[in-house]
Amino acid sequence: MKSNSIKADLHIHTHFSFDSLAVPENVLKAAVKRGLNAIAITDHNELAGALEAAAIAKQQRLPVQVIIGEEVATDKGDLLVYFVKKKILPGTLERVLSDVKKQGAVSCAAHPYDKVRHGIQLEALEPRLLANIDAIEAFNSRVTLPSHNVRALRFAQKHGKAVLAGSDAHHPLEVGSAAVEFIGVKKLDKRSVILSSREVKAKLSSPLVHFLSRYAVLKKRLRRKKENILK
Ligand SMILES: [Zn+2]
Structure with a gap:
């Protein structure tokens, strides 16, 4: 890491997501081990994992900033x-963006173009909606096709949007496979995430990681079935 810069993986899941078994504490351990200075926990429609990770980081005085994300x-x-600050409920993009604004939060289109993984088709967006999106995830380690990342980066550059990146880790092994290095920044906040200069360092995940989240879904389904039988 360069002095006075922050290396951050901005897309990580924990077991509070339906497709992950990752425990927040192990995600934090992996982040510290890989030299990340900041991580964003971004579970599907859920804040609990991010809040738990932030509490652990504070309690154990870990050298990693936890951004509360979703x-x-x-x-x-x-x-x-x-x-x-408060969980944002799923719904129309228009309403979600208005909630983001009300909370003073930052928004970023996740893995754009990737239809399999519900990425936003950026060209199809109404300009007034696009104007309210702060950033584009221009590198996601788990995209279905590498060309999705290329298109996302091109779109961000063309429309002057901040470029962000994340591993989309569903297992601690994946944490840090993509990171953004924010230059001249000591701590991440809304302003620095959008405005500071940055470098993206990233690699694509191996096909094995998709197997790991598939395994997580199956294991959770089995667990639910067992609970029903016991009732
Ligand atoms: Zn994700």
């Missing part, structure tokens, strides 16, 4: 939100 499902596709 990956909110909208009618146009998934939207990452950062610096959230």
Whole structure:
């Protein structure tokens, strides 16, 4: 890490997501081990994992900033939100963006173009909605096709949007496979996430990681079945 810069993975899931078994404490351990200075926990329509991770980081005085985030499902596709104070409920992109604004949070289109993973089709967005999206995830380690990342980066550059990146980790092993290095920044806040200069360092995940989240879904389904039998 360069002095006076922050290396951050801005898209991480925990077991509070339906497709992950990752425990917040292990995600934090992985983040510290990989030299990240900040992580955003972005569970599907849920803040509990992010809040738990932030509490653990504070309690154990870990050298990693935890950004309270969420990956909110909208009618146009998934939207990452950062610096959230209160859980944002899924719904229309218009309403979700208005909630983001009310909370003074930051919004970012997650894995755009990736239809399999509910990415927003950016060109199809009404300009007034696009204007309210702060950033574009221009690198996601788990995209279905690498060309989705290329298109997302091009779109962000063309429309002057901040570029962000994340591993989309569903397992601690994946934490840090994509990171943004914010230059000349000591701590991330809304302003620095959108306005500071940055470098993206990232690699695509191996196909194995999709197997890991598939495994997580199956294991949770089995657990639910067992609970029903016991009732
Ligand atoms: Zn995700």
